[in-house]
Amino acid sequence: MSKPVQITDVVLRDGHQSLIATRLRTEDMLPICDKLDQVGFWSLEVWGGATFDACVRFLKEDPWERLRQLRAALPNTRLQMLLRGQNLLGYRHYADDVVEAFVAKSAENGIDVFRVFDAMNDVRNVETAIKAVKKSGKHAQGTLCYTTSPVHTVEAFVEQAKAMAAMGCDSIAIKDMAGLLTPYATGELIKALKAELDLPIFLHSHSTSGLAPLCQLKAIENGVDHIDTAISAFASGTSHPATESMVAALKGTEYDTGLDLELLNEIARHFWAVRKKYHQFESEFTREDVSVQINQVPGGMMSNLANQLKEQGALNRIDEVFAEIPKVRKDLGYPPLVTPTSQIVGTQAVMNVLAGARYKTITNEVKRYLMGHYGKAPAAVDDELRRKAVGSEDVIDVRPADLLPAELDKLRTDIGELAKSEEDVLTYAMFPDLGKTFLEQRAAGTLEPEVLLPIEQAGGQAAAVGG
Amino acid sequence: MSKPVQITDVVLRDGHQSLIATRLRTEDMLPICDKLDQVGFWSLEVWGGATFDACVRFLKEDPWERLRQLRAALPNTRLQMLLRGQNLLGYRHYADDVVEAFVAKSAENGIDVFRVFDAMNDVRNVETAIKAVKKSGKHAQGTLCYTTSPVHTVEAFVEQAKAMAAMGCDSIAIKDMAGLLTPYATGELIKALKAELDLPIFLHSHSTSGLAPLCQLKAIENGVDHIDTAISAFASGTSHPATESMVAALKGTEYDTGLDLELLNEIARHFWAVRKKYHQFESEFTREDVSVQINQVPGGMMSNLANQLKEQGALNRIDEVFAEIPKVRKDLGYPPLVTPTSQIVGTQAVMNVLAGARYKTITNEVKRYLMGHYGKAPAAVDDELRRKAVGSEDVIDVRPADLLPAELDKLRTDIGELAKSEEDVLTYAMFPDLGKTFLEQRAAGTLEPEVLLPIEQAGGQAAAVGG
Ligand SMILES: [Co+2]
Ligand SMILES: [Co+2]
Numbered sequence: 042m043s044k045p046v047q048i049t050d051v052v053l054r055d056g057h058q059s060l061i062a063t064r065l066r067t068e069d070m071l072p073i074c075d076k077l078d079q080v081g082f083w084s085l086e087v088w089g090g091a092t093f094d095a096c097v098r099f100l101k102e103d104p105w106e107r108l109r110q111l112r113a114a115l116p117n118t119r120l121q122m123l124l125r126g127q128n129l130l131g132y133r134h135y136a137d138d139v140v141e142a143f144v145a146k147s148a149e150n151g152i153d154v155f156r157v158f159d160a161m162n163d164v165r166n167v168e169t170a171i172k173a174v175k176k177s178g179k180h181a182q183g184t185l186c187y188t189t190s191p192v193h194t195v196e197a198f199v200e201q202a203k204a205m206a207a208m209g210c211d212s213i214a215i216k217d218m219a220g221l222l223t224p225y226a227t228g229e230l231i232k233a234l235k236a237e238l239d240l241p242i243f244l245h246s247h248s249t250s251g252l253a254p255l256c257q258l259k260a261i262e263n264g265v266d267h268i269d270t271a272i273s274a275f276a277s278g279t280s281h282p283a284t285e286s287m288v289a290a291l292k293g294t295e296y297d298t299g300l301d302l303e304l305l306n307e308i309a310r311h312f313w314a315v316r317k318k319y320h321q322f323e324s325e326f327t328r329e330d331v332s333v334q335i336n337q338v339p340g341g342m343m344s345n346l347a348n349q350l351k352e353q354g355a356l357n358r359i360d361e362v363f364a365e366i367p368k369v370r371k372d373l374g375y376p377p378l379v380t381p382t383s384q385i386v387g388t389q390a391v392m393n394v395l396a397g398a399r400y401k402t403i404t405n406e407v408k409r410y411l412m413g414h415y416g417k418a419p420a421a422v423d424d425e426l427r428r429k430a431v432g433s434e435d436v437i438d439v440r441p442a443d444l445l446p447a448e449l450d451k452l453r454t455d456i457g458e459l460a461k462s463e464e465d466v467l468t469y470a471m472f473p474d475l476g477k478t479f480l481e482q483r484a485a486g487t488l489e490p491e492v493l494l495p496i497e498q499a500g501g502q503a504a505a506v507g508g
Numbered sequence: 509m510s511k512p513v514q515i516t517d518v519v520l521r522d523g524h525q526s527l528i529a530t531r532l533r534t535e536d537m538l539p540i541c542d543k544l545d546q547v548g549f550w551s552l553e554v555w556g557g558a559t560f561d562a563c564v565r566f567l568k569e570d571p572w573e574r575l576r577q578l579r580a581a582l583p584n585t586r587l588q589m590l591l592r593g594q595n596l597l598g599y600r601h602y603a604d605d606v607v608e609a610f611v612a613k614s615a616e617n618g619i620d621v622f623r624v625f626d627a628m629n630d631v632r633n634v635e636t637a638i639k640a641v642k643k644s645g646k647h648a649q650g651t652l653c654y655t656t657s658p659v660h661t662v663e664a665f666v667e668q669a670k671a672m673a674a675m676g677c678d679s680i681a682i683k684d685m686a687g688l689l690t691p692y693a694t695g696e697l698i699k700a701l702k703a704e705l706d707l708p709i710f711l712h713s714h715s716t717s718g719l720a721p722l723c724q725l726k727a728i729e730n731g732v733d734h735i736d737t738a739i740s741a742f743a744s745g746t747s748h749p750a751t752e753s754m755v756a757a758l759k760g761t762e763y764d765t766g767l768d769l770e771l772l773n774e775i776a777r778h779f780w781a782v783r784k785k786y787h788q789f790e791s792e793f794t795r796e797d798v799s800v801q802i803n804q805v806p807g808g809m810m811s812n813l814a815n816q817l818k819e820q821g822a823l824n825r826i827d828e829v830f831a832e833i834p835k836v837r838k839d840l841g842y843p844p845l846v847t848p849t850s851q852i853v854g855t856q857a858v859m860n861v862l863a864g865a866r867y868k869t870i871t872n873e874v875k876r877y878l879m880g881h882y883g884k885a886p887a888a889v890d891d892e893l894r895r896k897a898v899g900s901e902d903v904i905d906v907r908p909a910d911l912l913p914a915e916l917d918k919l920r921t922d923i924g925e926l927a928k929s930e931e932d933v934l935t936y937a938m939f940p941d942l943g944k945t946f947l948e949q950r951a952a953g954t955l956e957p958e959v960l961l962p963i964e965q966a967g968g969q970a971a972a973v974g975g
Contacts (some may be wrong), residue, residue, distance in 0.1 A: 224725065224757050251721070251740070251753030258691065258722050273718070273796055277744070285798035286718030290691050292801075302802050309798075329740055331752035331776070334759075335769050 046296045047083035047267040049121060049243070050284050052312060053111070054086040056275030059247065061322040063095040066490070067107045069318070073311045074114035080300055080308070082118055083267060084154050087111050088147070089123035090130035097472055097479045101488040105150055105464040112151030119180070121154035122147060125380075126167040127442050128160075131471045132381060134414075136445040137169045139452070143467050144173035150464070156214050156243075158184035160382045163416030164204045165440040175209045182243065183210035187217040189337060190375035192420040195233045202238055212241040212267075217256070218379050219339035220249030220279075228259035235264040243267040247279055249340050251329045254282040254290075261296050272305065274312030279327045279340055285309060321494045336363050342383045349391055358394055365390040368399075372426050373410060374418030385410055403430045413437040459484060513763045514550035514734045516588060516710070517751050519779060520578070521553040523742030526714065528789040530562040533957070534574045536785070540778045541581035547767055547775070549585055550734060551621050554578050555614070556590035557597035557847075564939055564946045568955040572617055572931040579618030586647070588621035589614060592847075593634040594909050595626075598938045599848060601633070601881075603912040606919070608640045610934050615644035617931070623681050623710075625651035627849045630883030631671045632907040638675045649710065650677035654684040656804060657842035659887040662700045669705055679708040679734075684723070685846050686806035687716030687746075695726035708733040714746055716807050718796045721749040721757075728763050739772065741779030746794045746807055752776060788961045803830050809850045816858055825861055832857040835866075839893050840877060841885030852877055870897045880904040926951060 050056075057065035077085060088108055096104040112120060127134045129143050144155065155174045159166035167183060174181035183205025185198050202213045213234065215222075222230075227244070234242050244260045244267070246253040257268045269281055276283035285305045288298050326344040333339055338346075343363075350356045369390045376382040385406045393399040409415070411427045413436050427436070437444065449470075453460070456469040459480040469476040482488045517523075524532035544552060555575055563571040579587060594601045596610050611622065622641045626633035634650060641648035650672025652665050669680045680701065682689075689697075694711070701709050711727045711734070713720040724735045736748055743750035752772045755765050793811040800806055805813075810830075817823045836857045843849040852873045860866045876882065878894045880903050894903070904911065916937075920927070923936040926947040936943040949955045 223759065225761050250756055251744075251750050252757050254718070254721055255725050255753075255757050258725060273798065277718075277796065283718050283796060283798075285801075286722075286796065289717055289798050289801040290719050290722050292690065294692050302798055306798055306802060313792075325780075329744065329750060329753065331740065331750075331756050331769055331773055334752075334756040335773065 043295050043297070046261055046265070046287075046291060046298050048284060048288070048298055048300060049084045049086055049267060049269045050077070050080075050082050050272060051086040051245075051269050051281055052272045052275045052284075054089050054092055054121075054123065055245075055269070056271035056280050057319075058089070058091045059271075059280035060275055060278065060327050061316065061319040062324075063091045064099065064319050064322050065315070066100055067102055067110060069315045070107075071110060071114055073308055074111065076304060076308050076311070078115045078117050080118075080304055082300075084119035084121040085111075085115060086121045086123065086156075086269070088120070088152060090125055090128075093130045093468075093471060094475070097468065097475050099491045101479065101482065101490045103479075103483075104468070105146075105462075108147075108150045108152070119153040120151050121156060122152045124155050124157045124170055126157055126159040126170055127440075128166075129170075129471060134166075134441045134445060135470065136448040137442060138447040138449045139467075139470055140169045140442075141173045141176075142449055142463065143470075144170055145177055146464055146467055148174070148177035148179050152179065154180040154182060156182045156184055156216075156245075158186055158214075158216055159416060160186065160379050161376055161416040162186050162201055162419060163440075164201060164208070166416050166442070167205065168208055168440075169442065171205070171208045171210060180211045181209060182212045182214050183208065184214045184216050186377040186379055187215055187222060187246075188219075188375070188377035189221055190370075190419065192375055195230055197419075198230060199233050199237050202234055202240075206238055206240055210240065212243055213238065214243040214245055217244075217246035217253075218377075219337075220247040220253060220333050221337065222246050222256045223252055223334075224255040224259040227256040228263045231260045231263040231265045241266040243269065245269040246281070248277050248282055248329065249279050250331045250334045252334070254286060257282055257287060258290065261291070272312055273309045274316055278329050317496050318493060320496060336366075337378075338363055338366055339378050339383060342378060342387055345384075346387050346391065349388075353395065355395055361394045362387075362390050365393050365399075369393065372423040373407070374420040374422040376410075376415075376418060381406070382410075382415070385415075400426060400429060411436070413439075414441050416441060456480065510762050510764070513728055513732070513754075513758060513765050515751060515755070515765055515767060516551045516553055516734060516736045517544070517547075517549050517739060518553040518712075518736050518748055519739045519742045519751075521556050521559055521588075521590065522712075522736070523738035523747050524786075525556070525558045526738075526747035527742055527745065527794050528783065528786040529791075530558040531566065531786050531789050532782070533567055534569055534577060536782045537574075538577060538581055540775055541578065543771060543775050543778070545582045545584050547585075547771055549767075551586035551588040552582060553588040553590065553623075553736070555587070555619060557592055557595075560597045560935075560938060561942070564935065564942050566958045568946065568949065568957045570946075570950075571935070572613075572929075575614075575617045575619070586620040587618050588623060589619045591622050591624045591637055593624055593626040593637055594907075595633075596637075596938060601908045601912060602937065603915040604636045604909060605914040605916045606934070606937055607636045607909075608643075609916055609930065610937075611637055611640035612644055613931055613934055615641070615646050619646065621647040621649060623649045623651055623683075623712075625653055625681075625683055626883060627653065627846050628843055628883040629653050629668055629886060630907075631668060631675070633883050633909070634672065635675055635907075636909065638672070638677060642676045647678045648676060649679045649681050650675065651681045651683050653844040653846055654682055654689060654713075655686075655842070655844035656688055657837075657886065659842055662697055664886075665697060666700050666704045669701055669707075673705055673707055677707065679710060680705065681710040681712055684711075684713035684720075685844075686804075687714040687720060687800050688804065689713050689723045690719055690801075691722040691726040694723040695730040698727045698730040698732045702731040710734040710736065712736040713748070715744050715749055715796065716746050717798045717801045719801070721753060724749055724754060725757065728758070739779055740776045741783055745796050784963050785960060787963060803833075804845075805830055805833055806845050806850060809845060809854055812851075813854050813858065816854075820862065822862055828861045829854075829857050832860050832866075836860065839890040840874070841887040841889040843877075843882075843885060848873070849877075849882070852882075867893060867896060878903070880906075881908050883908060923947065 093104045096102040157167045171181045270284040271281040273283035560571045563569040638648045737751040738748040740750040
C-alpha cells in the first residue's frame with residue numbers, strides 16, 4: 042500500500058533561523074522561488090516570530106511585504122507560519138482582538154497554514170488563534186511542544202492533541218525544538234496519536250543531537266503523515282534533516298515522496314552559494330552536539346547561559362547551573378524549555394547558583410509565572426516557592442488573556458500617522474520599540490540594512506574515493 | 509531480548525581521511541587515547557593505505573611507529589586496519605610473500621582486526637591476506653564492496669560472503685564507500701546475510717548523501733552486529749554517522765550499546781579542538797550531497813573529474829562525462845567504483861568525451877583491466893572493446909598474483925642499508941619512491957612535516973531557543 046510522506050521545507054524560516062541567526066534576505070529567496078514552487082512540497086514554512094523580528098531589527102525589510110512577495114512568487118505552494126498562540130510573534134500575551142486581527146491579516150497577505158503553539162502547552166493559550174484561523178478559512182495546526190518529564194507521558198500528549206482537535210484543528214504537529222526525541226520514543230508517540238486521532242500528524246524535530254533523521258524514519262514507519270525538512274544547504278545540526286536525504290531514503294518505498302532529487306539538488310546549490318554571503322553569522326553552537334541527550338538542556342539555552350556566566354566572570358560555575366536547571370524546572374511544574382520558559386528557568390538557575398542560596402532572589406518573570414500569567418504549568422508548582430515569590434498577591438487560574446481588555450484601538454491611536462495600514466499597526470503591536478523605529482525610519486527614508494562582511498574565497502580540494 | 513550493537517570508531521583512520529585529507533598527526537591522537545580506551549569500543553580503526561601514505565608523504569612520521577604508539581596507548585581496545593587485499597596498502601598486486609610478510613608485521617606491531625577488500629570483489633585477491641591473518645592468530649574480516657548494477661544482487665553479495673567465510677573469515681563487512689546504500693535496501697541485504705551466514709556482520713557506510721545513519725538503523729533492526737561510526741567532530745558528510753548520535757539513538761532499547769555519552773562527549777570536544785589545527789584541509793566537497801543517489805558517481809570521483817576537466821579547460825563538458833561513466837562501467841563489467849577502478853573508469857570516460865569518439869584512445873589501465881590483471885570483473889566485459897584494446901596479447905583468467913614470482917628478497921636488496929628493519933623494507937615495498945625518500949631523509953636527519961597554516965580565531969554566537 043502506497044502512503045507517500047508529505048514534506049514541508051523550512052529553509053525560508055527555521056533553516057536560516059537555526060543556522061545563520063535568521064538573517065536570510067528576501068532578495069536571496071525570490072530568485073529560487075520558481076524552482077521551490079515546482080517541487081511539490083506540501084508547504085513551505087516562510088514566516089514566524091524570529092523572521093519578523095530580524096526583518097524589522099536587522100534587515101530593515103517590511104515583513105508583510107516579504108510575505109506578499111513570497112505569495113506572488115509561490116503561487117502553487119501552501120505558505121506556512123509559526124505562531125506563538127496568544128503571544129502571536131511577540132513576547133507577551135495579547136488581547137483577543139489583536140490575535141484575531143493578526144491572524145486575519147496574515148491570512149489575507151498569504152499564509153495558508155498556521156502552526157500554533159504555546160510554550161506551556163496550555164491549550165487555552167492557542168484557542169483564540171485557532172478559532173481565528175478557522176474563521177479565515179485556513180489550515181489550523183495545533184502543536185505539542187515536546188519535552189520530557191514525569192508528567193509528559195504519551196497519554197498526556199494524546200490528551201492535549203485531542204483537546205486541540207476539539208477546538209477545530211485540521212492537523213497536529215509535534216514540535217521537538219530541542220532535539221530531545223529519540224527514534225523509538227518518536228515511534229511510540231506517533232503510533233498512539235495515529236491510533237487515537239483522525240487527523241494528519243506532522244513531525245518537526247531539530248537535528249541538534251543528530252537523531253532527527255532517525256526519529257523521522259521511525260515516525261514514518263508508525264504512520265506520520267508529514268515531516269519537516271530543510272534543503273541540505275540549511276540542514277543538520279540545530280536545523281532539520283536534509284530534504285534531499287529524506288527524499289532519497291524513501292525513494293522506491295511505499296513512503297516515496299515523489300519529489301524530484303535533481304530539482305532539489307539545484308535548489309541546494311542555490312542555497313549553498315547564498316549561505317556564503319552570511320558567513321559572519323555562522324557559529325560553532327549550531328553544529329551537531331549530543332549534550333541535550335545527556336542533560337536535557339537545549340543547545341541554544343546552553344550557549345546563552347555560557348554567555349551570561351562569562352559576562353559575570355562565572356563561567357567556571359556552568360556545571361552547577363546545568364545541575365540546577367532540572368531542579369528549577371521541577372519547582373515550576375516542568376514547563377517545556379522554549380522561548381520564553383527557557384529564559385525564565387535559565388536566569389533563575391543562574392541566580393540560584395551565584396547567590397549561594399536557592400531563591401534568595403526571585404526574578405519578576407518567575408514571580409509572574411507562579412502567579413499564573415503564562416498559563417497553567419504542566420504539573421503542580423512548588424507550593425512553598427509560590428508562597429515565597431507571590432506573597433499576598435493574587436494567583437490567577439483563568440486563561441491569562443481573559444484579564445486583558447481589547448487593545449487594538451489603543452495601539453492604533455498610539456502609533457497614529459506612522460501606520461499606513463492595519464499591518465503597520467500590527468508590526469507596532471508585535472515590537473513596540475523596534476516596530477516604531479522601523480516605521481519612523483521608513484517615513485524618513487532612512488531604512489538601512491545591517492552591513493554584511495565581504496565573502497572570502499576559499500578553495501576546495503579534491504577528495505579520494507573509497508576507503 | 510537484549511542484543512547490544514557493537515561500535516567501531518573510525519576517527520583515527522577513515523574520519524580524518526574523509527574530511528581533512530588524512531592529515532591527523534599522531535601527536536593529536538595520543539593525548540585522547542586514554543579516554544578512547546575507556547569507552548568500550550569493539551575496535552578502533554587506526555591504519556590503512558591513506559594513513560600510511562600521508563604519514564610518509566606529508567607528515568614525515570614512520571607509520572609503523574605510529575602503530576606501536578597507538579598499541580601502547582590503547583591496551584584494552586582492538587586495533588583495526590583496512591587492507592586492499594593483494595594490493596596491501598599500495599597500488600599494484602604484490603607477490604604472496606610480500607602479502608604474508610606485511611600481514612605478519614602488521615599483526616606483530618599491533619593490528620588485531622584486518623578488514624580485507626578487493627576493488628573488483630574478486631575473492632581470489634583477498635585469499636592470501638586472509639590466510640595470513642589467520643596464521644597470525646588475528647581477526648580476518650572479509651569485505652563486500654557495495655555497489656549497484658544488474659549483477660550486484662542480494663544473492664550475489666551473499667554468495668561472495670559465503671566464499672569468504674569458506675576461506676576462514678571471522679566476520680563479514682559491507683563497505684559502502686560511496687554512500688550508495690539506502691535504508692530499506694540495507695535492511696534487505698543484512699537480513700539475507702544473517703539468514704545465510706553464521707558470522708558477525710559489520711556495516712561501514714559513508715554519510716555522503718546523508719543516508720548512512722538511516723541505513724544503520726535499518727541494518728540494526730535486521731540483525732547487523734557491528735556498525736562503524738566516527739566521533740561527531742569527524743563525522744557526517746563524506747565521513748560516517750556520529751558515534752554519539754547512534755549511541756543516543758539506541759540508548760534504552762534492546763540494541764543499547766552501553767557506551768557512556770558523557771565520555772564520548774569529552775572525546776568529541778578534544779577532536780573539535782584538534783580539527784581547527786587542520787583548517788587548511790577542509791573542503792566543500794566533504795559536505796553532505798545527494799548527487800551520488802542521483803547519478804551513482806561517488807563524491808570523491810566527481811570532484812577529481814571536475815579538477816581533471818578544469819585543467820583541460822573542459823569543465824563545461826562534465827555532464828557528458830557523468831553520462832559516459834555508467835556506459836564505461838557497463839563495458840567493463842560493472843566494477844564497484846573505488847580506488848583504483850574509479851580512476852580507471854573516470855579517466856576513460858573523460859577521454860571518450862573529449863576525443864569526440866568512444867575508445868578512440870584507450871588507457872593502459874583499461875587495457876590491463878581488460879587483460880584480467882586486476883582480477884575477474886563482476887559481469888562479462890564488452891567483447892568488441894576487449895578485442896580492440898588487447899589485440900593479440902594474452903588475456904589471463906588466473907588470479908593476477910599467480911603470475912608474480914616472490915619478490916621480498918629483491919625488495920630487501922634494492923633498499924639495502926636504508927632499511928633498518930623488515931618494516932622499513934615493507935614501507936619501501938608499498939611506496940617505492942615516497943618510501944625511499946622517507947628512509948633517505950630519516951637517515952640524513954632531514955624529516956620535516958608539512959607546515960600547517962596558523963589558526964584564525966573565529967568567535968561563536970549565541971543561538972535562540974526553539975522555533
Ligand atoms: Co570508508
Ligand atoms: Co523549529
